[in-house]
Amino acid sequence: MRILIALAAALTVAGATTAAQAAAPAALAAPNISVANVQSHLSQFQSIASANGGNRAHGRPGYLASVNWVKSKLDAAGFTTRVQQFTSGGATGYNLIADYPGGDTGNVVMLGGHLDSVTAGPGINDNGSGSASLLEIALQMRATGFQPTKHVRFGWWGAEELGLVGSTYYVNSLATSDRSRIKAYLNFDMTGSPNAGYFVYSASGQPSGSLALQQRLQAGFTSLNVQTELTSVGGRSDHAAFARAGIPVGGTFTGAEGTKTSAQAQKWGGTAGQAFDRCYHRSCDTTSNINATALDRNADVIAYALWATAA
Template sequence: MTIRRTLPGLAVGALVMSLSLALSAGPATTASAEARVPAAPAVSEQQVMPHLRALQRIADRNGGNRAHGTKGYAQSVAYVKSALDRAGFRTRLVPFTHDGAPGNNLIADWPGGDPDHVLLTGAHLDSVKEGPGINDNGSGSAAVLATALQVAESGLTPERHLRFAWWGAEEQGLIGSESYVSKLSGADRRRIDVYLNFDQAGSRNTRQWLVVHDDEHGETEAQQAFEAWFAERSIPTFDIGVGGSDHESFGNAGIPSSGFSTGISDCIHEACDNLANVDPKTETTSTDAIVGVLWKLAATAPRH
């Protein structure tokens, strides 16, 4: 996580409740679309934590990190890509160069859905050179991967086109995501209905989930959906602005954004950001939230 903004400290209990009530009464066309899609599956710890253990092993055998330009990062990309390829995704590596070293973003598309209305879900996969980056941001990467694999296992047939992404060199200044966004045509940018970002999804001692509020676009349908999901389970949240992580690149390009973080851990950007720095229960809850909201947004017919 690249930190660029101080988080506001106001609770959003009343707001969350009002959003939950508002979401319960959608238009008939939305309800009809959702009826055609099965309920979101529940995710178990056994479906997400093995990915984090795999990333830890990759770091262990490559000098203790998974940073841009290293074998640790290249093997992390290969691990995620292999899982997606086996599941039936169309994957591609999008190369870029930073600080004299080549890097790749990994993009995975699930067949089907309206290509003019893309739901893009992502996380940065790289660590810093000081450590393995298992919470920052193996946790977000693993949660997004587990979500994508749930899509495949369920054979989801979404209204919107589903795309997943894992960014490189984000720890060096949001390089990978910015490279991806800068190469999109104006038409391709407009096709992305919303970008969902997840950074540090498994922090220990998490008491509330920090839900991204899009400063430019206001409350997006995704933000409302996340806050409603957490409110239904009596899990506290509060808003954070678009800034400090990969969604900043999309916000700067005028693409609506949301997502969440579980907060900055004590071991951020240090060798102690290892597997022991992730709480499996928090990681599983985060993955469940992503799956639940993605299922809802995927089933929602675009309004524009």
Template sequence: MSHNRRRRLVAPVALAACATLALGATPAAATGQPDGPALAKQLVKKVGVDGINRHLVAFQRFADTNNGTRAASTEGHKKSAEYIATKLAAAGYDVTRQEFPFTYSETLAEKLAVAGQAVPVIAMEYTKSTPVGGVTAPLAVVPVTAATGCAAADYGDVTGKIALIKRGGCSFAQKQQAAAAAGATGAIVYNNEDGALNGTLGSPADAKIPTGGITQAAGEALAKQGGASVTLELRAFQEARTSYNVIAETKTGRKDNVVMLGAHLDSVPAGPGINDNGTGSATLLETALQLGSKPKVNNAVRFGFWSAEEFGLVGSKYYVRSLGFEQQLDLALYLNFDMIGSPNAGYFAYDGDNSDNVGAGPGPYGSAQIEKTFVDYLGSKGVQVEGTDFTGRSDYGEFIANGIPAGGLDTGAEGLKTAAQAAKWGGKAGVAYDPCYHQACDNLGNIDRVALDRNADGVAWALGVYATSTETVNGVAPGKAVKAKAQRAAERGAQRHSLAAPSGNMDPHHTAA
């Protein structure tokens, strides 16, 4: 998952629990499936966690034999991409490798000391580097407003100082640009919610001064120490490189009403990225293999395995921008899956209708209907789903920017699980959904396979629903043959229901939920 990220060359502090932490959500009795097309029900039965896990084992081995990473442009990523591409080509899919340029970045140093006391800090992606040893300057606390630090006028005279800025109101890039315009020599942004703050400045061209992120608690403590001496060292290695996306499409189905699913394949340089985002990529691969390249569908299905997501969503942006307007119109919708097996899992669907009234607002028309598909399906399995905002942190960003309806699932990253969520889903309150987020310990031991299985079923269900019909999303009705087949299946189901009383609601795909 991009935007909030951790990248290191030096080994991070190991969390001993990461190797063994595998907290499942609280078991819930299966309550049957909602009404849906036959394809959706078949895919749910076919797509299983064992097949997905086999792909995750492959990703782990590609990382282990290639410097512990699957970052874009590395051999670990190339091996992962070719593993996917060759399997899908062998299954009969039309497969494309789409190459693109990007700026590779690895953090070399990230240190912050205030009045001699160390404060954990995370270098923002594409930050300008300080000299070795850092810079020392007075701390300038920027007054908190609705858009703190978004304009140079917010800072006053901060010439030669390091600005402390609260998150919110505008992008990190805009904040550090305003601070630089006001004369600051560095910027520290503190979170506006619990948890670490990892961020990106968007691109090397947008970076003006060394910029790092710290927690809300650390920021509020530092806000009381205006004028204190601060030493900030943030250094990163950057280099122009190329990588590539893998795109695969079914041979059957309408090509002017394509259902697209995507997940980023690359990890951060610091680790193998098995949860982030091996889980999403492995699930899409297994779902594609179980669907087959010539399914009986109304709409063609396209899969995108993105690269360089961890460097600013580069691969997915490049893909969408490479499409002409008519080609974009051919996309009925986009479904995104980024981290769906977090070890302290939450259950989240993108808030397409903005019913939570948080942050960015609703997605393009059709996004609300996509959200409902996921919420209803997982709800039918006894899993209560919460909304999550379209923050721009993952690969849906360029799709919704171009008016393409989008949705998807995730299980959480560095945010902390609340007590209410722990009571609802199981796991540990006050602990990150993924304590190994963007670290070397994001390995095969960092997965909740119960959550992964449930979300994989959600992926399979949504694919089956929309490959059959996107009428609820964009008004495009299924063809006559598909509609007639669905009607016959519904009539047979009604007849069976009338002949026998139900014997229970257990989903045959699971012996326990």
């Protein structure tokens, strides 16, 4: 997640039961995502970073190796993939776009997260966690034979850490007609913070249609008996480019450099007075910097929301 001012005005979730009831019929079809599989993908990201100077940052070999590895998994699963190139800071950057076969291409549901790390470390929570979860969910779409009525597209963004460069480039590159076909964008950036919180992007101030996504994500956590708080993520992550284009947005987040309060520790466990992620943008953001329970819950909620939104 890019460093910007944190807009973490958290609100207690209200009305999630109603949303859960509304989303439940479609969401019941969503698979239970294996956290072991997600962790296996994270181990691959760690290995890539270790073999390429310790990071997976824009313009560094570890980033392109990450793109190529994720692409290979998606190609083998029958997705239609393409790598979009852009330039930032004098270096070539890459977005990976993957389309699931079928569905109404005039009604696109898109999910994404950034694949790059900072130069200081391998970026396993930020944002290997979201990237690996999206990969496993994409693979499970194929494995379960999911046939959504809407068209599903995934994006793994480059150079987020330099200012949301890749996602902004992607949105700006779309023809007006293509942008209008994207009816929802869900963003997942840091879903396994070690001292985890359970935050859902607030729809307040976001494009019309965002409230339904907020409520669906809340409903997913409610189905797991996990309390959530709303957070205003502002321009901190890749949903911002989509929101500027008028596309409804939503997402989940387990916290970065912000400090967990006593009330949050009572609600979620963990340590009050400590950052949600003490290794945020540091070399210690490795595979040991992951809360497996938070990673598992968020992956299941992502699947829940996707199946409910795209069915």
